[in-house]
Amino acid sequence: MEAASTAAGARAVPKLGAARRRYGEDLIKGLLILATLLSVLTTTGILIALLVPTIDFFGDVGVWEFLSGGKWTPLFEPPSFGVRPLVVGTFLTTGIAMLVATPLGLGAAIYLSEYARPRVRKAIKPVLEILAGVPTIVFGYFALTFFTPEILRSLLSVEVSIFNVLAAGIVMGFMIVPTVASVAEDAMSSVPQSLREGAFGLGASKLHVSLRVVFPAALSGIVAAVVLGVSRAIGETMIVLIAAGQIASNSVDPREPHYSLASFIGATAKGDVPTGSTEYKTIFAVGMLLFVITLVMNLVSIRFVRKYRQVYE
Amino acid sequence: MSSHGSAIGKAPASLRIKDTGFRLVMLSCLGLSVLLLGLLLYDVVADGAARLDWDFVTSFGSISADKAGAQAALWGTVAIMLVCAIFIVPVGVATAIYLEEYADNTRWWNRLIEVNIQNLAAVPSIVYGILGLAFLVRGPLSLGPVVLAGGLTLGLLVLPVVIIAAREAIRAVPSSIREGSLALGATQWQTIRRQVLPASIPGVATGVILALSRAIGETAPLIVVGAATVIAFNPDGLDSRFTALPIQIFDWISRPSNDVNDY
Numbered sequence: 211m212e213a214a215s216t217a218a219g220a221r222a223v224p225k226l227g228a229a230r231r232r233y234g235e236d237l238i239k240g241l242l243i244l245a246t247l248l249s250v251l252t253t254t255g256i257l258i259a260l261l262v263p264t265i266d267f268f269g270d271v272g273v274w275e276f277l278s279g280g281k282w283t284p285l286f287e288p289p290s291f292g293v294r295p296l297v298v299g300t301f302l303t304t305g306i307a308m309l310v311a312t313p314l315g316l317g318a319a320i321y322l323s324e325y326a327r328p329r330v331r332k333a334i335k336p337v338l339e340i341l342a343g344v345p346t347i348v349f350g351y352f353a354l355t356f357f358t359p360e361i362l363r364s365l366l367s368v369e370v371s372i373f374n375v376l377a378a379g380i381v382m383g384f385m386i387v388p389t390v391a392s393v394a395e396d397a398m399s400s401v402p403q404s405l406r407e408g409a410f411g412l413g414a415s416k417l418h419v420s421l422r423v424v425f426p427a428a429l430s431g432i433v434a435a436v437v438l439g440v441s442r443a444i445g446e447t448m449i450v451l452i453a454a455g456q457i458a459s460n461s462v463d464p465r466e467p468h469y470s471l472a473s474f475i476g477a478t479a480k481g482d483v484p485t486g487s488t489e490y491k492t493i494f495a496v497g498m499l500l501f502v503i504t505l506v507m508n509l510v511s512i513r514f515v516r517k518y519r520q521v522y523e
Numbered sequence: 524m525s526s527h528g529s530a531i532g533k534a535p536a537s538l539r540i541k542d543t544g545f546r547l548v549m550l551s552c553l554g555l556s557v558l559l560l561g562l563l564l565y566d567v568v569a570d571g572a573a574r575l576d577w578d579f580v581t582s583f584g585s586i587s588a589d590k591a592g593a594q595a596a597l598w599g600t601v602a603i604m605l606v607c608a609i610f611i612v613p614v615g616v617a618t619a620i621y622l623e624e625y626a627d628n629t630r631w632w633n634r635l636i637e638v639n640i641q642n643l644a645a646v647p648s649i650v651y652g653i654l655g656l657a658f659l660v661r662g663p664l665s666l667g668p669v670v671l672a673g674g675l676t677l678g679l680l681v682l683p684v685v686i687i688a689a690r691e692a693i694r695a696v697p698s699s700i701r702e703g704s705l706a707l708g709a710t711q712w713q714t715i716r717r718q719v720l721p722a723s724i725p726g727v728a729t730g731v732i733l734a735l736s737r738a739i740g741e742t743a744p745l746i747v748v749g750a751a752t753v754i755a756f757n758p759d760g761l762d763s764r765f766t767a768l769p770i771q772i773f774d775w776i777s778r779p780s781n782d783v784n785d786y
Contacts, residue, residue, distance in 0.1 A: 232710055235710055239621075243621060245613070245618045246618045246621045246626075249639055249643060253642070255657075256646065256651075259653055259654050259658060317551075317553065318549070318556060325546055325550070334557075337560065338557075343740075345742070348563070351772065352566055356562070387556045416545075417542045420545070441645050442645070445650070447648065447743035448742045448743055452773070472649050476649060476746050479746055479749075493653065494653065497653045501646065504646060509638075509642065512641050
């Protein structure tokens with residue numbers, strides 16, 4: 211309209227956008243940014259909450275003594291703070307859990323992605339999600355009161371103590387199956403159909419297509435799924451605390467009881483430990499170690515997920 | 524088919540057997556997981572059905588097992604879930620809106636926020652307990668082990684679940700709707716509030732329900748935060764001490780073989 215009124219035809223570009231600055235809009239954007247910053251604040255908070263008492267703890271106990279020591283007896287006199295027994299317990303339960311979760315989860319993913327009809331897939335996925343949604347304390351109860359006495363002792367006649375790493379690890383593995391299956395299935399489903407058709411065209415059987423075409427093509431997603439499963443297993447508290455007992459040893463016999471990093475924190479936090487004592491600070495030092503281990507796992511997993519998304523999207 | 528000759532024929536028998544075998548192995552992987560879920564449900568129902576009655580829901584804890592109930596834990600769980608829901612819905616949706624509608628993805632800080640949220644989703648729950656203990660129960664806020672602290676701790680724990688689900692729901696709203704609204708002269712916030720949010724409600728609701736269903740079963744962070752185990756009153760406010768169902772279960776399991784759990 212204004213352009214028409216200027217004489218020489220030098221058209222003024224009509225101005226787009228709001229006629230005046232809307233401060234309400236800015237305010238809302240500010241509030242949204244504040245909400246977003248809370249997640250950054252959460253990470254910062256976790257770091258501060260762990261780091262400050264951990265540094266304090268290392269004033270009482272040497273870093274090297276903590277990381278390399280093989281004896282964990284905070285309650286004895288004199289106390290010993292070598293974290294290795296807790297790490298052994300963590301990797302033992304995690305290892306057993308992944309021995310269960312990796313084949314079962316990937317097998318389920320291959321079946322759902324390559325074999326199942328859409329209707330079957332639709333019916334099965336919610337069932338797996340229920341399995342993923344069972345509270346871990348119920349898994350712990352199940353491991354202690356059913357899996358150890360009924361399955362391990364009666365059915366398989368394994369000589370296990372009532373609290374043992376084996377039951378905790380296996381049940382934890384089943385808890386992780388849905389996580390592994392769902393991430394791996396996502397990765398396999400996003401492999402382009404043309405790759406499968408090409409292989410079928412060359413005369414490959416379904417077995418070969420699944421294992422030699424789809425599996426390698428989805429490998430980064432599959433690695434992400436397994437790493438995410440490991441990260442969950444390392445951080446799992448209740449199953450280990452309830453079913454694996456509370457003994458810090460260096461034994462790698464899965465039939466015996468064992469602490470893990472997470473279950474030690476849970477057990478110590480539940481007990482009446484005087485605030486400010488060295489033993490109280492162990493909660494934070496062990497928590498720091500747990501956080502660092504899972505952080506590394508998570509970053510690796512996020513990286514691999516991003517890689518397969520980039521290739522096929 | 525046979526008229527095509529030998530070029531296109533059935534695969535050799537050995538290969539077909541292998542193929543079927545593989546399929547069965549993959550199916551049994553799935554079946555085994557579902558079987559365990561069945562066993563778990565059977566065990567819980569078989570052990571619990573006989574004890575689940577009105578008295579169990581309406582009485583408080585007791586020394587003798589057949590009088591013990593879970594009333595305090597039930598109301599404690601309701602209270603912390605309310606706090607959790609009131610906290611995660613606005614904060615989670617606001618974060619999702621910012622990341623989807625405002626944030627410039629080429630900026631490093633926005634990408635950092637995304638990776639940060641993905642990582643937070645996989646931080647062990649017990650670490651959130653330590654966070655709650657250090658900042659909510661003690662330290663700056665010093666609330667004590669009360670309903671507000673427990674609810675907020677669980678809220679922080681499941682916030683990433685809400686954010687990730689809400690982002691997906693918002694992303695699924697077609698951009699033509701946004702463009703139409705903007706072309707009619709609506710501001711960005713008007714577009715989000717009147718067009719994008721209503722269209723994404725089902726996805727957001729799914730995320731919130733998933734998040735709450737995870738929060739309701741969490742035990743470890745509440746143990747660290749210091750939820751009470753033996754308590755004989757219902758929470759009556761944000762600053763009231765509380766216990767919760769998972770904590771109650773844990774307390775009963777960890778009593779050295781008495782009649783509460785004879786297994």
